[in-house]
Amino acid sequence: MPAPAGAGGGKILPPENQGKGVTADAPAGSSAALLCVMAKRADFLKAASARRQGTNGFLLQARDRADGGQTVRVGFTASKKIGNAVLRNRAKRRLRALAREVLSARARPGWDYVLVARPEATVTRPYSDLCTDLEQALQSVHRVKS
Numbered sequence: 001m002p003a004p005a006g007a008g009g010g011k012i013l014p015p016e017n018q019g020k021g022v023t024a025d026a027p028a029g030s031s032a033a034l035l036c037v038m039a040k041r042a043d044f045l046k047a048a049s050a051r052r053q054g055t056n057g058f059l060l061q062a063r064d065r066a067d068g069g070q071t072v073r074v075g076f077t078a079s080k081k082i083g084n085a086v087l088r089n090r091a092k093r094r095l096r097a098l099a100r101e102v103l104s105a106r107a108r109p110g111w112d113y114v115l116v117a118r119p120e121a122t123v124t125r126p127y128s129d130l131c132t133d134l135e136q137a138l139q140s141v142h143r144v145k146s
Helices: 041-048 085-106 127-141
Strands: 034-037 051-054 058-064 071-077 111-117
Touching: 034 085, 041 058, 041 071, 041 111, 051 127, 058 127, 071 085, 085 111, 085 127
Parallel strands: 034 071, 071 111
Antiparallel strands: 051 058, 058 111
16 A cells, blocks of 8 residues: 655654744855744734835835844735735735845844735736835835934
């Protein structure tokens, strides 16, 4: 009798160790930050009460955790104002791609970032414009207040 699919080769994590957040390691020799996906509501609320910068494609919320950690945590929000599930998922996919491309290189260690999708704009705006928006938003958020 053949073994069931997935048996034997892969290690299965117990339920208490699953879903604890996804981390992506930076390639060896790069200056990219370690990204970790936020999952707790309290973390999103703390980021919402900190610095924010609106762009044409999305809203960036950011806060310095001041814990001395080297990880960069990122969260994604797409409310029902975006549209149906297909559009919300598309918006979140685009925001995740932005985070991988731009945040991994330009984010500051020890900071939390939340990317909030905007109705219509996040899904329809050209990807290159979204990248430019995120770079400008990061500069604005990290500008020293005088």
